[in-house]
Amino acid sequence: MHLKIAMLGYGNVARALARLLLRKTETLQRDYDLTFSITGIATRSRGSAINPQGLDITEALRVVDSGDKLDMLHQGPPLADTFAFIEACPADLIMEATWLNPQTGQPATDYVRAALQAGRHVVTANKGPVAFAYRELKELARQRNLGFFFESTVMDGAPVLAIGREALLATTVERVRGVLNSTTNYILDSLEQGVSFEAAVKQTQDMGIAEADPTNDLEGWDATVKTVVLANVLMGADLRPADVDRTGITGVTTDDAQAALAAGERIKLLCEAVREGDQVRASVRPTRLPLSDPLSQVNKTSSAVTFETDTLHHVTMIEGDTDPTTTAYGMLVDMINIARGRHLDPRT
Amino acid sequence: MHLKIAMLGYGNVARALARLLLRKTETLQRDYDLTFSITGIATRSRGSAINPQGLDITEALRVVDSGDKLDMLHQGPPLADTFAFIEACPADLIMEATWLNPQTGQPATDYVRAALQAGRHVVTANKGPVAFAYRELKELARQRNLGFFFESTVMDGAPVLAIGREALLATTVERVRGVLNSTTNYILDSLEQGVSFEAAVKQTQDMGIAEADPTNDLEGWDATVKTVVLANVLMGADLRPADVDRTGITGVTTDDAQAALAAGERIKLLCEAVREGDQVRASVRPTRLPLSDPLSQVNKTSSAVTFETDTLHHVTMIEGDTDPTTTAYGMLVDMINIARGRHLDPRT
Numbered sequence: 001m002h003l004k005i006a007m008l009g010y011g012n013v014a015r016a017l018a019r020l021l022l023r024k025t026e027t028l029q030r031d032y033d034l035t036f037s038i039t040g041i042a043t044r045s046r047g048s049a050i051n052p053q054g055l056d057i058t059e060a061l062r063v064v065d066s067g068d069k070l071d072m073l074h075q076g077p078p079l080a081d082t083f084a085f086i087e088a089c090p091a092d093l094i095m096e097a098t099w100l101n102p103q104t105g106q107p108a109t110d111y112v113r114a115a116l117q118a119g120r121h122v123v124t125a126n127k128g129p130v131a132f133a134y135r136e137l138k139e140l141a142r143q144r145n146l147g148f149f150f151e152s153t154v155m156d157g158a159p160v161l162a163i164g165r166e167a168l169l170a171t172t173v174e175r176v177r178g179v180l181n182s183t184t185n186y187i188l189d190s191l192e193q194g195v196s197f198e199a200a201v202k203q204t205q206d207m208g209i210a211e212a213d214p215t216n217d218l219e220g221w222d223a224t225v226k227t228v229v230l231a232n233v234l235m236g237a238d239l240r241p242a243d244v245d246r247t248g249i250t251g252v253t254t255d256d257a258q259a260a261l262a263a264g265e266r267i268k269l270l271c272e273a274v275r276e277g278d279q280v281r282a283s284v285r286p287t288r289l290p291l292s293d294p295l296s297q298v299n300k301t302s303s304a305v306t307f308e309t310d311t312l313h314h315v316t317m318i319e320g321d322t323d324p325t326t327t328a329y330g331m332l333v334d335m336i337n338i339a340r341g342r343h344l345d346p347r348t
Numbered sequence: 349m350h351l352k353i354a355m356l357g358y359g360n361v362a363r364a365l366a367r368l369l370l371r372k373t374e375t376l377q378r379d380y381d382l383t384f385s386i387t388g389i390a391t392r393s394r395g396s397a398i399n400p401q402g403l404d405i406t407e408a409l410r411v412v413d414s415g416d417k418l419d420m421l422h423q424g425p426p427l428a429d430t431f432a433f434i435e436a437c438p439a440d441l442i443m444e445a446t447w448l449n450p451q452t453g454q455p456a457t458d459y460v461r462a463a464l465q466a467g468r469h470v471v472t473a474n475k476g477p478v479a480f481a482y483r484e485l486k487e488l489a490r491q492r493n494l495g496f497f498f499e500s501t502v503m504d505g506a507p508v509l510a511i512g513r514e515a516l517l518a519t520t521v522e523r524v525r526g527v528l529n530s531t532t533n534y535i536l537d538s539l540e541q542g543v544s545f546e547a548a549v550k551q552t553q554d555m556g557i558a559e560a561d562p563t564n565d566l567e568g569w570d571a572t573v574k575t576v577v578l579a580n581v582l583m584g585a586d587l588r589p590a591d592v593d594r595t596g597i598t599g600v601t602t603d604d605a606q607a608a609l610a611a612g613e614r615i616k617l618l619c620e621a622v623r624e625g626d627q628v629r630a631s632v633r634p635t636r637l638p639l640s641d642p643l644s645q646v647n648k649t650s651s652a653v654t655f656e657t658d659t660l661h662h663v664t665m666i667e668g669d670t671d672p673t674t675t676a677y678g679m680l681v682d683m684i685n686i687a688r689g690r691h692l693d694p695r696t
Contacts, residue, residue, distance in 0.1 A: 313670070319663050332518065
């Protein structure tokens with residue numbers, strides 16, 4: 001099989017994906033009889049390019065790394081905007097990794113909808129479309145026999161959602177608990193060690209973990225959106241981020257964190273979705289966890305999720321040492337799973 | 349699809365599976381359009397029965413629970429032995445959960461081979477066939493388009509092997525580390541708390557975790573066989589249990605465990621398989637782990653495995669609160685995955 005791939009966004013994750021595709025070209029052909037070409041890349045600030053014969057990936061990386069615009073590689077009439085790109089770019093699959101507004105899910109949700117309507121499979125690393133429009137987009141994909149996969153939206157490339165698809169079968173997920181936001185987890189670690197809240201925030205910014213405006217992390221929005229993805233995909237819920245009982249970490253002090261530790265506990269920004277009758281109730285809030293809880297042991301930028309089902313009582317997955325490549329890898333796996341038809345399963 | 353199922357063994361796990369199949373009958377039909385009948389059960393000490401129209405599962409459970417022999421439910425000519433049962437029982441799928449000799453892998457390996465040769469899919473919870481004959485049995489299954497799945501051999505129903513099949517794609521697993529044996533882990537916990545080795549062993553026997561003769565656990569054989577399964581299935585190795593550098597826990601004292609703890613470490617029976625050039629080297633031995641290692645946090649009868657790959661740097665899965673149902677659940681998931689054709693994938 002040959003896949004023509006269009007990429008939306010060409011930031012850290014998308015460029016890591018481009019490099020990973022280059023590195024894995026031979027493996028994909030040998031193990032999955034899968035070849036590919038990247039027929040287009042659309043970005044917000046770095047220009048856009050379509051080449052129906054396939055762009056030279058190395059050249060596209062070089063252009064962006066050197067600060068030039070991708071437009072210099074474009075063939076064909078000018079493109080009005082990203083929607084025009086989605087229509088015009090000859091692609092079987094769109095890899096979506098654009099910027100997210102976690103309070104609206106846009107513009108990514110509209111991009112994914114347009115891509116599916118144009119008959120493209122979609123792989124996204126973007127939580128927005130899944131948190132704001134999962135049922136609609138899934139149904140749209142199903143009607144057209146298209147794949148809509150998004151493993152990298154929660155815990156990067158760790159197979160949290162693949163587990164739901166392949167291993168949590170004929171079971172009821174009763175509860176999902178997680179520590180899912182790196183910035184807040186790193187800050188809480190620092191508070192335990194006696195660092196002030198302000199200094200801890202600055203530290204995560206200096207390290208490139210937190211953004212210049214860290215509000216979405218500190219106020220729990222990022223964790224909330226991830227919680228909604230887990231609840232909707234693994235528990236059949238139909239929540240939106242506004243439905244989540246959300247408290248950020250701005251009220252947590254160095255004293256709080258150290259007092260918890262002295263009592264044999266650790267404060268974590270706990271994400272939780274619990275089945276209650278026909279409903280799923282979700283919350284994100286700083287919570288003291290005993291050291292015996294595996295989630296209490298999630299340090300620095302690691303993340304983790306615990307599943308409780310009516311058949312498997314406690315299964316926890318922890319991911320450590322993440323970087324843009326681990327996120328990109330989740331997208332690569334999604335691509336392979338679409339190529340081998342995993343999306344055609346009625347229960348997927 | 350209707351699956352005719354034959355069961356080999358009717359001990360704790362197989363009976364938990366029978367109960368789980370009863371409990372999930374409606375779910376299987378609704379979610380996977382899957383119905384089933386149990387056309388036969390063969391045991392070593394509780395007799396055997398075949399009924400081509402399907403045994404009454406509740407009745408079969410009652411017969412065994414009350415100490416009677418299954419023979420009273422048998423229809424047809426007498427059966428000479430288990431191999432005759434495998435031939436005679438009309439089944440699409442054989443669920444194998446018999447007793448294991450971890451130093452030879454028999455008789456389970458011969459049962460699985462006979463089942464595949466007779467054209468049956470095989471689901472086994474038995475480590476022996478995978479540790480002693482993985483490549484041969486996998487190839488036999490492949491030639492006949494049959495499923496040969498065994499999720500429950502390592503960490504019960506936790507989807508350790510499903511992750512390899514569905515999520516560790518186009519990647520090289522460089523190292524697998526695990527804490528995989530409950531009995532030894534429980535004993536090491538007790539040593540830390542000041543219990544003597546002899547008292548700790550007796551405690552696990554009283555709790556029903558350890559067998560009357562706990563040699564296979566204490567000398568590391570059970571952990572070794574699981575390590576071989578992981579190495580062969582996830583890393584492409586071709587090891588046998590005798591190839592593993594194996595040290596049990598009989599040399600570990602209360603003082604050792606407490607000294608480690610005082611130094612901020614914990615002794616775990618660490619299972620490890622490491623890629624070294626074209627080879628995979630495997631070992632099982634008591635190892636001091638720092639508290640920052642998620643594997644050090646595996647308590648009591650929990651178990652865990654960490655994968656290190658060239659794309660995902662550290663992914664750890666921990667399973668807690670296990671019982672025969674969690675093991676049976678892995679077999680149920682294997683059955684569903686065979687019913688929906690997962691075994692037909694060339695890379696599965």
